[in-house]
Amino acid sequence: MDWVGRHLDYDGEETWLVEAHGPPDDPTPPCRPVCKHCYAAQLPPDAEDTLKAIHPLSLYPNDLVNHPRLEEVLRRAREIVSTREPLPLKVITSLKFSDEKTVETMARYVDQIDVHVMSTDPKVRASLTNEDIRAAEKALEAVSRVPDVADPVANLVVVPGYNDGHVMNTLSDLDDMGFRKCVVIPVGVTDYNPFGIRPPTGRELETLRATVRRADEELDMSVVPCDSLRDPMEVADEENLDEITSELALVIEEHDVEVGLVTGEAFGPVIEALADAVNASCERGRVEAIVVENRYFGGNISCAGLLTGRDVLNEVRGRRLDVLVLPEISVETGTFIDGVSPLELAVVCDCEVTTASRLSEVPMRVEEALEGPQRVPESVL
Numbered sequence: 001m002d003w004v005g006r007h008l009d010y011d012g013e014e015t016w017l018v019e020a021h022g023p024p025d026d027p028t029p030p031c032r033p034v035c036k037h038c039y040a041a042q043l044p045p046d047a048e049d050t051l052k053a054i055h056p057l058s059l060y061p062n063d064l065v066n067h068p069r070l071e072e073v074l075r076r077a078r079e080i081v082s083t084r085e086p087l088p089l090k091v092i093t094s095l096k097f098s099d100e101k102t103v104e105t106m107a108r109y110v111d112q113i114d115v116h117v118m119s120t121d122p123k124v125r126a127s128l129t130n131e132d133i134r135a136a137e138k139a140l141e142a143v144s145r146v147p148d149v150a151d152p153v154a155n156l157v158v159v160p161g162y163n164d165g166h167v168m169n170t171l172s173d174l175d176d177m178g179f180r181k182c183v184v185i186p187v188g189v190t191d192y193n194p195f196g197i198r199p200p201t202g203r204e205l206e207t208l209r210a211t212v213r214r215a216d217e218e219l220d221m222s223v224v225p226c227d228s229l230r231d232p233m234e235v236a237d238e239e240n241l242d243e244i245t246s247e248l249a250l251v252i253e254e255h256d257v258e259v260g261l262v263t264g265e266a267f268g269p270v271i272e273a274l275a276d277a278v279n280a281s282c283e284r285g286r287v288e289a290i291v292v293e294n295r296y297f298g299g300n301i302s303c304a305g306l307l308t309g310r311d312v313l314n315e316v317r318g319r320r321l322d323v324l325v326l327p328e329i330s331v332e333t334g335t336f337i338d339g340v341s342p343l344e345l346a347v348v349c350d351c352e353v354t355t356a357s358r359l360s361e362v363p364m365r366v367e368e369a370l371e372g373p374q375r376v377p378e379s380v381l
């Protein structure tokens with residue numbers, strides 16, 4: 001298992017990331033206590049059996065700073081990337097129960113430290129991390145040391161009722177400390193959160209989007225919304241929906257086919273708009289927007305990357321399709337996270353299955369699937 005992998009940030013920046021669980025032969029011990037917003041504390045009870053494509057080490061809460069041999073692990077990580085494409089080496093950490101010395105140790109081996117910060121107010125931070133106030137203060141002192149020793153980036157998970165009233169203050173404080181970038185992420189909440197955390201409402205998301213825009217304009221630091229915070233129609237505008245509509249309509253008319261476009265609920269409005277526009281301009285053939293609700297995790301989990309094959313199968317079974325297009329991110333390990341493969345979907349739907357990593361690729365992928373033998377996604381090979 002590759003525990004130092006390529007990482008693509010929301011603004012397109014690429015790095016090598018040391019996975020929080022560390023090397024499989026010497027893994028990081030679990031976090032204690034867990035944070036209220038932690039993804040790994042809110043997995044369905046059958047996750048270890050069901051999420052076959054995810055390494056079991058990723059299914060418990062861990063942060064590399066808890067590793068008793070942190071320095072040795074980071075030295076190994078540095079050696080691993082020394083023969084690879086030259087990209088910065090990065091660690092993502094909450095710095096929970098850490099101090100300035102931990103930061104200095106990390107900076108000897110990694111180029112970038114990405115701090116999972118929650119708040120710059122120790123009381124607000126502790127209300128989410130379950131640290132005591134003194135530990136939260138010490139961790140925040142460690143946070144402020146990061147810009148002195150490494151490329152300083154941060155991420156801020158916004159949790160309604162906890163830190164959502166402090167977002168601008170937190171971003172301003174990070175800017176004053178010298179951070180280069182902060183990604184803002186609305187909390188993901190499944191049906192299994194044990195701490196009563198709730199997802200943001202539509203109105204709260206609007207307010208957060210406006211705060212992120214303002215902070216990005218006013219601060220020196222770059223403030224980046226994660227994909228789930230971006231307005232899907234704004235993303236569609238950047239993708240040039242009109243051009244994609246014309247290209248896809250041409251392919252569909254020429255071959256007179258039914259094409260299904262699978263997506264999660266977050267990107268659903270964009271795919272529905274694309275399907276309506278294509279169908280309005282086609283006399284033959286059709287596009288179906290197949291917006292899949294994430295029943296496995298429930299809550300506000302709506303991104304394509306966390307769709308299970310079983311949820312997708314339930315949605316596509318019985319449809320008459322010639323081509324099914326999956327988001328590449330849903331099957332980037334070769335299968336969906338529950339181990340269901342694209343080929344299983346091809347059998348169930350009796351159609352060609354292909355993938356696209358961007359909307360603009362869809363017309364070409366559909367054309368390739370219709371003209372050649374079935375395209376197996378590269379990640380499967």
Ligand code: SF4
Nearest residue numbers: 031034035038061062
């Ligand atoms: S530090 Fe990270 S991995 Fe650990 S409990 Fe908190 S959110 Fe989860």
